[in-house]
Amino acid sequence: MTTSSELNMPEIAMAEKEAGKWGMVIDQDICTGCQACVAACAMENNIAFVGEEDSGYGRAMHWIRIERFWEGEYPEVKMTNQQPMMCQQCGSAPCEPVCPAFATVHSMAESLNLQVYNRCVGTRYCANNCPYQVRAFNWRDYKRPEPLPNQLNPDVTVRRVGVMEKCTFCIQRIFKAQDQAKAEGREVMDGEFTTACAQACPASAIVFGRVDDPQSLVSQLKERSGGKTHLKELGTLPNVTYFNGG
Amino acid sequence: MANAKQKAEAHHDHHGHGEEHFRQKHLMLDPLPRGRMNEMVMESMLEKPTWKFWVVAGFLSFIVVYFLFYKWGVLIANGQGEAGVMRPDYWGIFLVNTVFWIGISHAGTFISAILRVFRAEFRRPFTRAAELMTTFGLVQAGFSIFMHLGRVWLAYWLMPYPNQRMLWPNLHSPLTWDLLAITTYLLSSTMYLFLPLIPDMAMARDRSTGWRKTFYKTLALGFRGTEGEWAHLRNAMNIFAFAIIPVMFSVHTIVSWDFAAAMRPGWHSTIFGPYFIVGALHSGMGAAVLVLAVIRGTMKHMDYFIRAEHFDAIGKLMLIISMAWAYFFFNDYMVQWYGGDMWTKIMLHYHEYGPLNWMWFGMLFCNVVLPWAILWNPKWRSTPWLVGFVGIAINIGMWFERYIIVPISVTINRMPFTWRQYEPGIEVPMGIGTVALFILLYMIASKLIPLIPVWEVQEGQMAHELKKFGRETVVSVSELE
Amino acid sequence: MTETESKVVDLLAVFSDLGPASDAVEHLRSLGVHDDCMNIISGVPVTEAMLGRPQQWTNVPRIAMGGALLGLGAGMFLAFVTPFLYPYPIQVGSQYPVPGPPTVVVLFELTMLGMLISTFVGVFLDSFFPNYRPMKYVPEISDGKIAILVECPHVEENKITDALKKLGAESVKPAEAQHL
Numbered sequence: 001m002t003t004s005s006e007l008n009m010p011e012i013a014m015a016e017k018e019a020g021k022w023g024m025v026i027d028q029d030i031c032t033g034c035q036a037c038v039a040a041c042a043m044e045n046n047i048a049f050v051g052e053e054d055s056g057y058g059r060a061m062h063w064i065r066i067e068r069f070w071e072g073e074y075p076e077v078k079m080t081n082q083q084p085m086m087c088q089q090c091g092s093a094p095c096e097p098v099c100p101a102f103a104t105v106h107s108m109a110e111s112l113n114l115q116v117y118n119r120c121v122g123t124r125y126c127a128n129n130c131p132y133q134v135r136a137f138n139w140r141d142y143k144r145p146e147p148l149p150n151q152l153n154p155d156v157t158v159r160r161v162g163v164m165e166k167c168t169f170c171i172q173r174i175f176k177a178q179d180q181a182k183a184e185g186r187e188v189m190d191g192e193f194t195t196a197c198a199q200a201c202p203a204s205a206i207v208f209g210r211v212d213d214p215q216s217l218v219s220q221l222k223e224r225s226g227g228k229t230h231l232k233e234l235g236t237l238p239n240v241t242y243f244n245g246g
Numbered sequence: 247m248a249n250a251k252q253k254a255e256a257h258h259d260h261h262g263h264g265e266e267h268f269r270q271k272h273l274m275l276d277p278l279p280r281g282r283m284n285e286m287v288m289e290s291m292l293e294k295p296t297w298k299f300w301v302v303a304g305f306l307s308f309i310v311v312y313f314l315f316y317k318w319g320v321l322i323a324n325g326q327g328e329a330g331v332m333r334p335d336y337w338g339i340f341l342v343n344t345v346f347w348i349g350i351s352h353a354g355t356f357i358s359a360i361l362r363v364f365r366a367e368f369r370r371p372f373t374r375a376a377e378l379m380t381t382f383g384l385v386q387a388g389f390s391i392f393m394h395l396g397r398v399w400l401a402y403w404l405m406p407y408p409n410q411r412m413l414w415p416n417l418h419s420p421l422t423w424d425l426l427a428i429t430t431y432l433l434s435s436t437m438y439l440f441l442p443l444i445p446d447m448a449m450a451r452d453r454s455t456g457w458r459k460t461f462y463k464t465l466a467l468g469f470r471g472t473e474g475e476w477a478h479l480r481n482a483m484n485i486f487a488f489a490i491i492p493v494m495f496s497v498h499t500i501v502s503w504d505f506a507a508a509m510r511p512g513w514h515s516t517i518f519g520p521y522f523i524v525g526a527l528h529s530g531m532g533a534a535v536l537v538l539a540v541i542r543g544t545m546k547h548m549d550y551f552i553r554a555e556h557f558d559a560i561g562k563l564m565l566i567i568s569m570a571w572a573y574f575f576f577n578d579y580m581v582q583w584y585g586g587d588m589w590t591k592i593m594l595h596y597h598e599y600g601p602l603n604w605m606w607f608g609m610l611f612c613n614v615v616l617p618w619a620i621l622w623n624p625k626w627r628s629t630p631w632l633v634g635f636v637g638i639a640i641n642i643g644m645w646f647e648r649y650i651i652v653p654i655s656v657t658i659n660r661m662p663f664t665w666r667q668y669e670p671g672i673e674v675p676m677g678i679g680t681v682a683l684f685i686l687l688y689m690i691a692s693k694l695i696p697l698i699p700v701w702e703v704q705e706g707q708m709a710h711e712l713k714k715f716g717r718e719t720v721v722s723v724s725e726l727e
Numbered sequence: 728m729t730e731t732e733s734k735v736v737d738l739l740a741v742f743s744d745l746g747p748a749s750d751a752v753e754h755l756r757s758l759g760v761h762d763d764c765m766n767i768i769s770g771v772p773v774t775e776a777m778l779g780r781p782q783q784w785t786n787v788p789r790i791a792m793g794g795a796l797l798g799l800g801a802g803m804f805l806a807f808v809t810p811f812l813y814p815y816p817i818q819v820g821s822q823y824p825v826p827g828p829p830t831v832v833v834l835f836e837l838t839m840l841g842m843l844i845s846t847f848v849g850v851f852l853d854s855f856f857p858n859y860r861p862m863k864y865v866p867e868i869s870d871g872k873i874a875i876l877v878e879c880p881h882v883e884e885n886k887i888t889d890a891l892k893k894l895g896a897e898s899v900k901p902a903e904a905q906h907l
Contacts, residue, residue: 059327101415279870434839472767473775
């Protein structure tokens with residue numbers, strides 16, 4: 001097979017080289033759809049409490065969601081696997097170039113899509129151009145009912161009205177672990193930390209780690225056959241791999 | 247014997263049109279002394295507003311204050327949640343209105359620049375009326391896009407200027423190009439409105455008193471009409487007429503790229519640029535003809551300047567543009583349909599069989615069926631109220647088209663879990679507010695600015711004459727420039 | 728030469744038609760009035776060729792060209808310089824800091840913006856707008872009359888006045904600068 005770099009397509013080659021420092025593997029076969037990851041993510045990342053009415057109108061603010069599908073016509077309905085969906089941290093992200101304010105940019109050090117809240121002016125173009133529809137917008141200044149204000153995570157900014165946000169792969173945990181490792185003069189070890197969703201998953205359906213390290217658990221899981229990335233045909237080079245029906 | 251004579255006369259009338267016939271028909275062949283035309287234009291402007299004018303203006307002001315500004319305050323205070331936008335319809339009616347108003351603004355430039363470049367003489371009496379539409383339409387487009395911003399108070403961050411935040415706008419983003427293009431277009435169309443207005447301001451200055459004298463004197467800038475002043479003005483207007491055409495094309499092309507550059511089924515289409523331009527001209531001409539019909543019906547002496555021939559000429563243009571729109575629409579549809587991409591197919595299916603399919607069919611009816619059915623007939627398309635009606639219909643159709651492209655199409659994306667139908671909220675009253683502001687600005691302008699470029703009309707009348715070729719009398723135009 | 732002889736007066740002759748006005752221009756020239764001492768004021772753009780006058784010099788196209796270059800420069804600054812003014816490199820998507828096609832868009836828009844603004848400013852510069860000083864003018868001009876503003880020596884005033892009247896001028900009088 002001819003690779004793109006052999007064909008001398010510099011932009012794709014650049015992105016492919018960029019792709020992957022942190023990655024995730026999600027095994028849909030063992031996901032029970034319990035929503036523990038959704039709750040853990042909301043707690044960890046100070047996600048606003050939207051409330052019933054707005055949630056019902058498609059404004060639910062979650063950085064990770066469990067998509068449910070079914071097959072067949074009623075009454076012969078068969079549930080298919082649950083599909084946790086969050087920012088795929090694309091290597092070549094469609095959301096990035098369209099922001100007029102550089103509020104969503106690529107972190108070359110961490111190979112992640114960054115969302116810079118205080119730069120965002122709220123054009124919502126990034127969300128429109130995200131093929132995975134994983135971006136969440138602060139439609140209002142939502143009030144946190146008691147006692148939720150008491151459990152805000154001090155490591156994460158609280159976003160206000162008119163700002164776009166999305167999954168960061170718990171970048172605050174990444175930095176904490178890196179700082180710790182640096183202080184101790186070593187590299188970050190595999191499994192030393194993980195994202196809130198992976199930590200909360202009772203079935204361990206979500207595994208997070210360094211995909212550029214072939215020894216890591218996530219790399220080894222990723223190498224199994226049958227792994228897919230979503231909407232591969234778009235060339236977004238996502239960093240989340242799904243296993244379904246394997 | 248008498249019968250035969252009558253017959254001969256009738257025959258004569260039918261074939262060799264008398265001069266009187268041409269005079270009635272063509273403004274350019276029906277010259278009045280310049281002083282009289284000045285008087286008429288001044289009277290139309292200074293005419294004491296009737297109680298109806300005040301009632302309409304008061305009503306519109308109420309709508310502007312309450313629906314546009316008060317509701318905007320509510321929107322800013324409470325966030326975009328007041329509008330109907332959500333996932334996946336991150337963009338809603340605010341952007342529909344932005345595209346709609348930019349479309350309306352294209353008619354002004356089309357009439358005053360393209361028709362000027364091609365020396366279409368019928369344009370002369372209404373170039374200004376059309377240019378005013380451009381400027382006022384762009385104001386509404388600007389308002390609409392600012393309403394759409396989540397944090398509008400930070401909109402100045404998009405302007406390129408050195409700042410302590412060390413922020414420059416992202417030139418990769420179609421929205422940044424949009425900002426540059428719309429700014430360019432708003433500034434240049436306002437300047438292009440103002441340049442030909444200077445001689446008319448001087449005319450108004452010479453025959454007014456009181457505060458109006460000060461107003462016109464200030465805006466006439468001391469123009470007398472010396473050779474030098476005319477030469478500079480003529481040169482500048484020539485440069486503008488040619489240069490503003492590519493600017494106009496670029497503006498709506500870039501607006502279309504806001505959609506076409508996005509990676510979405512139904513949007514990612516290379517034909518969107520010209521398709522949007524033609525759509526803009528379609529709605530723009532519809533609005534222009536409507537404005538002309540209203541001006542002619544409500545303002546004094548306007549039936550001298552704006553005649554059936556003008557509606558006939560614009561009607562022909564509308565018919566051609568409607569055909570061009572149908573051509574581009576079909577192109578876009580055909581290729582997307584044939585391409586067989588699953589998501590695009592679902593989206594097209596949603597257009598035609600979805601809950602809002604009446605909009606899709608309504609669009610085709612208003613944009614194609616109705617104009618074709620009415621505008622082919624010279625007599626019908628010379629009837630102001632009828633062409634005005636077609637103009638309204640086209641604008642409704644074109645609004646539907648933008649509604650289908652924005653909130654209906656974004657309902658369908660590649661993540662079926664998120665599909666959801668859009669329900670407009672505060673956008674509706676605010677959109678009505680922009681319409682009211684547009685009409686209100688126009689009403690105020692009609693009392694302050696000579697709507698007819700008198701000197702251009704006189705220049706045209708100087709250039710036109712009737713010429714005889716054998717028995718046939720024809721209109722001939724000499725190129726004075 | 729005494730002081731009164733060298734005094735220059737301005738005459739404003741008003742014509743109602745192009746023909747007599749162009750005859751007057753020619754006749755004035757034969758009377759020894761230089762083209763630079765005449766000016767035509769009209770309510771419609773009367774071209775120089777119609778009255779047999781020399782072509783007017785205008786700087787507007789040159790100013791426009793200069794503005795276009797300035798605009799292009801501003802566009803180049805935005806497109807090629809600002810991406811590197813950040814204290815750290817910014818990457819979006821997999822695009823280069825200076826992307827190809829978008830650069831064309833930016834250069835085009837700013838070139839046009841520079842050109843059109845400077846064309847507009849050019850009219851102001853060339854015509855000395857805005858100018859609210861008293862000027863030699865009669866309001867009939869905007870009613871379609873054509874006025875010839877002649878600058879002639881005091882001694883020739885009567886001669887020229889008679890000649891202009893004979894050629895069909897509606898009125899010829901010494902021009903007085905007045906507030907418009």
